[in-house]
Amino acid sequence: MKRIYTKEEYCIGCRLCEIYCIFEHSGHQTLVKAFRDEENLPEPAVMVEEEGPISFALQCRHCEDAPCVAACIAGAMTRDPETGVVHHDAEKCVGCWSCVMMCPFGGIHIDLEEGKVVSKCDLCGEEGIPACVLHCPNEALVYE
Amino acid sequence: MPLSLIPAEFNVQRDADLCIECGVCTRQCAHGCQNIDPEDGSVSSDEKLCVGCQRCVTLCPTGALQVVQRAEQGRYHAVWNTGARRAIARQAESGGMLLTGMGADKPFPLYWDRLFLNASQVTNPSIDPLREPMELRTFLGAKPDKIEFDQQGKPLTKLSPQLELEIPVIFSAMSYGSISLSAAMSLARAAAESGTYFNTGEGGLHRSLAQYGSNAIVQVASGRFGVTPAYLENSAAVEIKIGQGAKPGIGGHLPGEKVSADVSATRMIPQGADAISPAPHHDIYSIEDLKQLIYALKEATGYSKPISVKIAAVHNVVPIASGAVRAGADIVAMDGVRGGSGATPTMIRDNVGIPIELALGAVDAQLRKDGIRHRASLVVAGGFRNSADVMKAIALGADAVYIGTAALIGLGCHMCQKCYTGKCTWGIATQDPYLTKRLNPEIGVRRLKNLLRAWGLEMKEMLGGMGMNSIDSLRGNREMLRGIDMTEQELEILGVLPAGR
Numbered sequence: 001m002k003r004i005y006t007k008e009e010y011c012i013g014c015r016l017c018e019i020y021c022i023f024e025h026s027g028h029q030t031l032v033k034a035f036r037d038e039e040n041l042p043e044p045a046v047m048v049e050e051e052g053p054i055s056f057a058l059q060c061r062h063c064e065d066a067p068c069v070a071a072c073i074a075g076a077m078t079r080d081p082e083t084g085v086v087h088h089d090a091e092k093c094v095g096c097w098s099c100v101m102m103c104p105f106g107g108i109h110i111d112l113e114e115g116k117v118v119s120k121c122d123l124c125g126e127e128g129i130p131a132c133v134l135h136c137p138n139e140a141l142v143y144e
Numbered sequence: 145m146p147l148s149l150i151p152a153e154f155n156v157q158r159d160a161d162l163c164i165e166c167g168v169c170t171r172q173c174a175h176g177c178q179n180i181d182p183e184d185g186s187v188s189s190d191e192k193l194c195v196g197c198q199r200c201v202t203l204c205p206t207g208a209l210q211v212v213q214r215a216e217q218g219r220y221h222a223v224w225n226t227g228a229r230r231a232i233a234r235q236a237e238s239g240g241m242l243l244t245g246m247g248a249d250k251p252f253p254l255y256w257d258r259l260f261l262n263a264s265q266v267t268n269p270s271i272d273p274l275r276e277p278m279e280l281r282t283f284l285g286a287k288p289d290k291i292e293f294d295q296q297g298k299p300l301t302k303l304s305p306q307l308e309l310e311i312p313v314i315f316s317a318m319s320y321g322s323i324s325l326s327a328a329m330s331l332a333r334a335a336a337e338s339g340t341y342f343n344t345g346e347g348g349l350h351r352s353l354a355q356y357g358s359n360a361i362v363q364v365a366s367g368r369f370g371v372t373p374a375y376l377e378n379s380a381a382v383e384i385k386i387g388q389g390a391k392p393g394i395g396g397h398l399p400g401e402k403v404s405a406d407v408s409a410t411r412m413i414p415q416g417a418d419a420i421s422p423a424p425h426h427d428i429y430s431i432e433d434l435k436q437l438i439y440a441l442k443e444a445t446g447y448s449k450p451i452s453v454k455i456a457a458v459h460n461v462v463p464i465a466s467g468a469v470r471a472g473a474d475i476v477a478m479d480g481v482r483g484g485s486g487a488t489p490t491m492i493r494d495n496v497g498i499p500i501e502l503a504l505g506a507v508d509a510q511l512r513k514d515g516i517r518h519r520a521s522l523v524v525a526g527g528f529r530n531s532a533d534v535m536k537a538i539a540l541g542a543d544a545v546y547i548g549t550a551a552l553i554g555l556g557c558h559m560c561q562k563c564y565t566g567k568c569t570w571g572i573a574t575q576d577p578y579l580t581k582r583l584n585p586e587i588g589v590r591r592l593k594n595l596l597r598a599w600g601l602e603m604k605e606m607l608g609g610m611g612m613n614s615i616d617s618l619r620g621n622r623e624m625l626r627g628i629d630m631t632e633q634e635l636e637i638l639g640v641l642p643a644g645r
Contacts, residue, residue, distance in 0.1 A: 010584040012172075019166050019205055032206050035164035053577035137203060138584045 001084035010140035013055035017132035018044040024131035059121035060107035068099035156189035162208035169200035197560040199569035242490040245563030255501035264611040273604040279614040310339030316546030319347025322486035330588025332356040367421035369411040387456030389483020396421035435471035450474035457503035480526030487564035505638035508541025531602035
């Protein structure tokens with residue numbers, strides 16, 4: 001399956017990947033509108049890790065042997081056997097955070113108020129190039 | 145601390161309707177102008193610190209930012225304009241020389257814009273480059289006085305070593321140290337993949353660029369940084385740098401802050417030590433001394449490579465260039481008053497030297513008159529902006545041109561002229577690891593190759609229009625040029641007729 005890979009040496013820490021991830025999952029037509037709708041602003045599924053000049057964007061790796069799927073007690077985390085994409089069903093999620101503890105990459109984010117898992121990379125619905133990759137100004141993210 | 149009286153140069157205009165306070169501008173600004181409030185996440189700009197590099201403007205995802213040069217401040221004065229007053233305020237506060245980067249930004253006459261190329265009409269057919277082969281290939285190096293053949297028609301004359309260029313455009317000298325390794329890598333790879341050359345400047349050849357040695361013109365300058373037998377050996381040509389258009393007559397100074405571990409290893413100087421290039425070569429005080437160095441380098445490389453001598457175009461450029469040719473230079477490179485630099489005193493950049501057009505016209509004509517034009521190729525530098533400038537230079541007698549600024553703009557440079565601060569926000573003229581990451585050489589190579597390809601297409605089109613199928617037919621062909629807006633004397637120096645004649 002195609003995955004998003006990060007090239008640490010070219011990540012400039014601008015965090016445009018986070019911004020476009022939010023926009024892509026906001027349902028709004030323009031970036032400005034998405035950010036004006038503060039109440040419904042989604043959490044980014046990609047996070048830039050940064051210390052000094054070292055930075056890289058990290059999102060769900062869609063592991064073949066996904067530990068989050070095995071750990072999920074509610075059946076909310078599933079891996080599509082055909083595409084290999086790991087999906088999260090917010091309806092089923094009970095907020096036990098077992099997946100968060102099991103994820104070796106820190107690719108699953110939680111909402112401290114609601115207690116549920118709120119964001120996890122969905123490869124932008126697998127339609128075309130994911131927004132973070134498309135808008136990375138320095139080609140530090142590739143989808144291949 | 146007393147109040148600074150240096151007027152701000154730029155207005156940072158933030159459209160509140162568009163700004164989403166994402167903070168991209170604050171993370172991209174290397175000059176401390178764009179700031180985010182840690183308490184409430186609001187963004188603001190300290191305009192006094194803005195250098196106009198346009199990094200924030202370019203990266204802003206909503207187009208909320210505009211950075212514009214401020215209009216004249218205070219009462220209008222034609223002589224004591226804001227620029228002149230700002231310079232004095234800077235010096236009154238610092239007590240130092242004014243430093244700057246890139247080429248002269250004064251409105252000097254651009255002779256390229258006063259010259260026009262010819263085209264075929266009715267009486268001589270033009271050639272369609274899409275249908276017929278068109279030759280831009282150029283050879284640089286000394287050409288023989290005459291060629292002799294044996295009875296079978298095989299040439300007996302042994303040719304001097306030549307550089308073979310697929311397009312008569314070379315990336316000019318920019319040292320690793322003045323520019324980042326990503327920028328140097330982009331230039332080296334693009335040159336190798338486009339069939340042309342790059343110039344190491346006097347920074348030595350970084351070990352990761354050694355694989356591009358066959359496309360490298362390696363410089364031997366007054367500081368002799370990074371010069372080893374292996375450096376001379378792993379090259380296409382060796383260039384003795386006497387002068388540079390942006391700073392004729394003075395040496396170079398790479399501040400210790402830019403001398404990182406890698407730069408120190410490449411230049412063979414201690415880490416953090418200033419790299420000072422003396423103004424003159426301490427072993428060259430005459431043409432005879434220059435000849436000794438040229439032949440020392442020819443001996444060192446087994447007469448296998450052309451030796452170039454690079455000079456700044458100054459008042460007596462004609463005898464100097466002629467002397468260099470007579471001293472045995474295979475290539476003479478001349479850099480005009482508009483030539484760029486990573487760091488130069490502003491007064492020198494903007495006031496010393498002469499325009500390359502006049503230097504080229506005069507030198508080519510004199511070398512022809514003396515019958516020694518074939519003994520060296522002429523490469524010119526200093527402000528070549530597009531393929532038409534290149535064509536006009538070739539018609540004025542150049543064999544090829546060096547481009548520096550144009551290549552850097554191709555890589556993303558926005559001409560803020562702050563190269564000397566080492567804080568280039570585009571990752572070009574910096575060694576700061578946080579900033580050098582911003583130039584991905586994969587993208588850089590692609591962009592430079594595109595630039596050369598595009599210029600090549602245009603040059604072929606212009607050649608075809610003149611009814612020529614080879615760049616050699618244009619070389620020194622002043623009949624293909626006409627001038628406007630020039631005095632009789634300027635036309636005479638260029639060797640060009642006025643338009644209408």
